[in-house]
Each structure stands twice: as C-alpha cells, then as structure tokens.
Amino acid sequence: MTEMQTSKTDDDMLALLAETGRLRGVLAAALDCVVAMDASGTVVAWNPAAERTFGWSAAEATGRDMADLIVPTALRERHRAGLARYVSGGAPVLLDRRIEITAAHRDGHELPVELTITAIEGEHGDRPLFLGYVRDISDRLAAEEELRASRVRIVTAADDARRRIERDLHDGAQQHLVGLALTLRLVRGKLESDPVLAAELLDEAVEDLATATAELRELARGIHPAVLTEGGLEPALTGLSGRVAVPVTIERVPRERLAAAVEATAYFIVAEALTNVTRYAHAGRAYVDVHRDGGCLHVGVRDDGRGGADPATGSGLRGLADRVAALGGRFTVTSPPGEGTTLRAELPCAS
C-alpha cells in the first residue's frame, strides 16, 4: 500500500493492479467481478470473475473502453457523461454506494447486476482510477421472482380451496338439508289430514338426511382426514388406497408419527397422485412407497399406465410442487409416454 501512495501516474496504478502478486491473488479468487478503469474510461484491470460474467478475457478487455464492453448501448452516453463530469470536478453520482443496473454480456444479452464503484484518487493531481465490484444477480432475481410467484400461487390455491368447499357444501349437503326442511314442513301440515302421505314424506326425509350426512362426511375427509390426525400415515394411506378405483400396493409406509405438516403433505401427494391415476393414467395398478431415510421422508407413487403427464398443466401437480417447496423439499414428476408416471417427493423431517 505504500507503493500506491507514492504512485504518480495511471501507468503506475496499472502496474500495481496488474502486477502486484498479492493483489492479483485477491482479484483472481474474488467471486465478484472486479474491474478497473482509468479516468478516460479505459479498462486497466479485469479479474477471472469478470471474464466468466461478461465473456471477455482479461487480455481482450484490457485497454478497451469499459462502456463498449459491459454498458448496454442505451446507458453508454450517461456512463460517459457521468465519468467526464466527475473527472472535471463535478459531484460524484454513483460512487461508493450499491446500485442495481443492467449490464451487457459479450454475446449481447443483458443481465441485472449490483455494483459499487469507488474512485482511487491519484496523488499530486493525478487523474483518478475507478474500481468496480460487480455481481450478476440474475439468479437471485429469478429466485425472488419464483418465491413471489409461488407465494401468490399458495394463497390463490388456499382461496380456491375455500371457494370449492363452499360450493361443495352448497351443491351437496345444503341442498339435501333444504329438501329435508321443505319435506318436514309438509309433514307437519299433513299429519292429521293425510297420515299416509305424511309417513311417505318422513321416509323421504330420513333418506335426505342420510344423503346429507354422507356428503358431509366425504367433504370433511377431503378437507382433512381425521384418521391422519388420529393415527398417522399408515392407517390414512391404507384407508385412502382402499377407496380408489385402481388397485394399490403399499410397499412401505412409516408407522411412527411425523410432523403434522409432513404427514399432511405426504398424504395429499398420495391422494392427488391416486386421483390422477384413476382419472387419466389408464393404469392396472399403482404403487405407493413412503419411507424415512435420514432426515427426509421419501414419498413415491408410480403407476403402470400410459404416462405423458405434464406437471406444467393442471393446478394439482403445481399445487403439490409449491407445497413441497414450502417445506424445503424436492418434488419431481417423471412420465415418459407409455411408461407410466412416477411422482417423487423428498420432505425434510428432522426427528
């Protein structure tokens, strides 16, 4: 650093950056792009991270105008004007603070980056050198966008589920109970004047009530199976597999109790998968394998049907993927045409 303080020209600075062994080591190992330009905008340092991010080698970049290499065409004039203003004594605009901006790759595609620029003032009136630390944030922005989108999907799915329950109640049990009310009202009016009709109406009322009760029971189980809460995955999956139209072989299922969110997610994966098998797969048999391995619950459902399921279409599989992601797990669907469909999920379940 003492050398830096005694440097007098840009060439000296260039020599420092490019040739000081320790500094070169630091630049080479840095995960961020470290680039430097002189007061005329010419590149004087370009580390390996910058080579990877922008597609220009250090040899190609050095000596070229920084603006031509990584500043998108639309921003170049502002870049040059800002540099000229600062060098001629104007107030710094972008220095020493984090900014997010668009940069350009050698192949022309643009990428979002975060960037800080610092000026190293030359001694005795020498012109300054500018060091930029640049990080490609495409992945982070994409991850943030996916997180935001999956949150919206989860909330939307919850709202949709509530609407569906309201509609199922309205179209099912509620209609039968309404019919029951109308029938009982008639019975009251006919008890003495027409006891035969009254008896017939009462039979009908009992039937309406039985239908309403059955529909409520079915609906309640669809919302959350009581057997899962009371007994865990083994009885819940055994019961579920007995209710679907396709024969199901349960290969493994853990007997011990797991976290409620893990049990519920595993249950709904199997339920959704078996529903799909019944509806679309044209399968002869489905196989359910749920087992614990280390800190993960592995859930697998496969069938011998026609395959070709596309997880991108249909909200069911999408909803399962979101649900698994919310628990920090992994979810995959493999469905080559003609070779059946396999759903797999790994759910973290710390003991």
Add this chain to the structure above:
Amino acid sequence: MARTVLIVDDHAAFRARARRALELDGYEVVGEAADGAGGIAEAARLHPSVVLLDVGLPDASGFDVAARIAGAGTDVVLTSTREYDALEAGSAAAGFVPKAELSGAALDAALAER
C-alpha cells in the same frame, strides 16, 4: 284461478320438492328450468304469474335473469341457500325467500312486500 309458477333452479331435487310444496299450497307449477337461459325462454313461453328463481345458476346470476324476466304480469321471487337477501333490494325481483323456508305462504308474503 291458481297462481302459476315457473321454477328455475339447477338442482333437480330442490325443484321436485319445491314443486310439491307449492302445489300442496295451491299454486300451479307450470314449468321448470335448470339454468338462466332456459328460465328466460320458459318465462317468455309460459307467461307464469310468478317465477321462483335461484340466485346461483350455472350460466348466469339470478339477479341478471330477474331483470330479463320481471315485468308484464310476471313477478320474480329469488331464492337461495346463500344469504343473498341483502342484495335483493336493488334488484328487479319482488322478494326473496330462503330455500329452506319455501312454502306457498312464504311466496305469498314475498309477493305482498312489493
């Protein structure tokens, strides 16, 4: 002469029970329809004095259907298991009867409100 009724509701079981309840109370049920389009067509064809109209039809809102049907000798009474009675006030309907309370007398009362 008995007052004529058209029942518009997408639940067949409800239509059957409503028909029986109203007929036992002296109404003449002249037709049934399972959706809004059918209701409008049947109302135009049959000219019933009353249309008992479900709010939650598969193809349309009962409020919109009521606006198309009501008038020229035909009164509309809305019905639902949902709590739509608060919305009935600004509609073209003469009244609202909760499904579970439907009877000839309840229909009379709803029509008398107008």
